[in-house]
Amino acid sequence: MIEHETPDPRPLLRRPEEGELIDVAGVEHFFRLTAEHTEGRFSFEEFTLEPGIVGARPHVHHGHDEYFYVLEGQLTLHNGDGEVTAGPGTLLAAVRGTPHGFRNAGTETTRALCLYTPAGYEGYFREVHAAVAAGAEVTDELLAEFRGRYRTTSS
Incomplete structure (x- = not known):
């Protein structure tokens, strides 16, 4: 048996209401799975974006990959060359080193998944x-400081 394996592993079932809700700058991030659940392998969230909200300005991750899947509404995605509008069923793979960002330029709420x-x-x-x-104002400088801790830079 490998050291990190449990003697009798079981799948993890998460009910619709189970997760960690983190509201950041107008984006509701509902993390269904985090590093604590997956031994650091991946995290999985459903996020909600109201019309006119910028989820993230263009940036680049150097330590992880990010995958977006649109469930409802329209998500405007920066794909390194410009912006594209993505509707339900659209998938964007932002692997390490690729510039990306997202916003809701539409008129209805957008729901999407992110892995x-x-x-x-x-x-x-x-x-x-x-x-x-704690009272801090969300500024580009604040976000850049926190992103830097997670190997992420502005694009």
């Missing part, structure tokens, strides 16, 4: 949320 591999970037959202709850 991070390996896990850990949920810590960025936790830190920003905690700073704002």
Whole structure:
């Protein structure tokens, strides 16, 4: 048996209401799985974006990959060459080193899924949320400071 395996592993079932809700700068991140659940392999979230909200300006991850899947509404995605509008069923793979960003330029609420591999970037959202709850203003400088801790730079 490999050291990190449990003697009798079981799948993890998460009910619709189970997860960690982190509201950051107008984006509701509902993490269904985090590093704590997956031994750091990946994290999985459903996020909600109201019309006119910028989820993330263009940036680049150097330590993890990020995959977006649109469930409802329209998500405007920066794909390194410009912006594209993505509707339900669209998938964007932002692997390490690729510039990307997203916003809701539409008129209806957008719901999408995001998968991070390996896990850990949920810590960025936790830190920003905690700073704002403590009275910090969300500025580009604040976000850059926190992103830097997670090997992420502006594009």
